[in-house]
Amino acid sequence: MIKVIYILQAVLFATLLLVVTACSQSPQLPQLSAGATILAYGDSLTSGYGAAETESYPAQLAKLTGRKVVNAGIPGEISANGLKRLPELLENEHPALLILCHGGNDILQHLDQRQLAENLRAMIKLARGKGVGVVLVSVPMFGLSLDPPQLYEEIAKEFGAPLEKRVLKKVLGKRTLKSDQIHPNAAGYRMMAEALQKTLKKSGAL
Numbered sequence: 001m002i003k004v005i006y007i008l009q010a011v012l013f014a015t016l017l018l019v020v021t022a023c024s025q026s027p028q029l030p031q032l033s034a035g036a037t038i039l040a041y042g043d044s045l046t047s048g049y050g051a052a053e054t055e056s057y058p059a060q061l062a063k064l065t066g067r068k069v070v071n072a073g074i075p076g077e078i079s080a081n082g083l084k085r086l087p088e089l090l091e092n093e094h095p096a097l098l099i100l101c102h103g104g105n106d107i108l109q110h111l112d113q114r115q116l117a118e119n120l121r122a123m124i125k126l127a128r129g130k131g132v133g134v135v136l137v138s139v140p141m142f143g144l145s146l147d148p149p150q151l152y153e154e155i156a157k158e159f160g161a162p163l164e165k166r167v168l169k170k171v172l173g174k175r176t177l178k179s180d181q182i183h184p185n186a187a188g189y190r191m192m193a194e195a196l197q198k199t200l201k202k203s204g205a206l
Contacts (some may be wrong), residue, residue, distance in 0.1 A: 027162045029133040029205040031201075032096055038062075038069045039095035041086065041131075042102045045139070045168070046073025048189060050179025055186035060193035065206060070095065078105045079119035086123050090130050097205060098127040099196060101137035101168075104182070107141060107149070117151040123158050135199060138165040142182055146173050162203040167195035 032038070040046050040058035048056025048071070060068040069092050074082075079102050090098075100123055106116040120136070127134050136156045138148035146169045156163035170191065171177045177188035184192065200206045 005089055015205055022185055026202050027156070027160045029097065029135070029200070029203040032065075032067055032200070032205045034066065035110050035138060036067050036096035037093055038065070038067050038099060039072055039089060039093055040069055040096045040099045040101070041072045041082070041089070042100065043077045043082070043104055044136075045104055045192075046099075047071060047075050048073070049075050050183035051186040052119065057184075057189040057191055057192040059194070060190050060195055065200065066199045073096065073101075077102075078104060078111065078115050079103055079123075083119045083122050083126075086126055090126060090132065097133045097135065097200075098123075099135045099137065100124065100127075102138065103140045103149075103152075104142075107139060108182070113149055113151060115205035116149075117155060120151070121157055121158075124155070128159070133160065133205065134165065135162045135196065135203070135205075137196075138163065138168065140169045140172060142172075146181055147170065162199050164195055164199045167192050 004103045040061070047059065048059070053059065057070055058069040058071040072089055082102050099122065103116050124134050129175065136152060138152035140146040148165060148169065152165060153163060170171045172182065172186040177184055177191060179185040197206070
């Protein structure tokens with residue numbers, strides 16, 4: 001009987017250890033091959049508004065990672081429209097990874113954040129359904145605090161997806177990194193690219 005108790009205690013300890021270890025690890029992604037395509041998806045923050053085309057974060061991320069990065073950002077786009085155009089891009093580009101930075105225009109237009117969350121979830125499901133890894137980028141509320149809505153962290157946790165939640169707040173909180181009130185300049189986009197490169201390394205994609 002005592003032996004059985006010791007065995008049960010050992011099994012319980014091992015199980016708890018596995019749970020703690022799993023919880024302490026960052027969400028992981030498959031390693032990107034040298035020829036992999038990254039789809040940078042979003043609105044003007046992705047397109048690179050406020051800087052030259054070669055200074056957008058996707059263009060700078062391509063140089064940092066040595067991978068092809070498709071800039072699929074459309075200025076002014078809301079998440080509902082982003083959801084509509086994503087399937088065709090996934091079909092045409094065959095990306096290994098989606099960097100999803102969307103929601104800024106929903107926030108600016110005071111659209112329903114519950115619908116924004118559902119649109120982001122649907123985009124992640126579309127990508128995952130094609131075997132595409134996803135990195136989510138938090139977009140801040142454009143005001144004094146620049147804190148992102150909690151929905152980004154909730155969705156990242158729900159899907160076990162890597163989340164870059166700090167860089168846009170840092171960039172948009174510093175005048176020298178902005179081209180206007182809501183868009184980075186070339187230096188700001190460079191900071192975005194560097195932060196995403198670190199996220200990809202941490203997640204095992206690079």
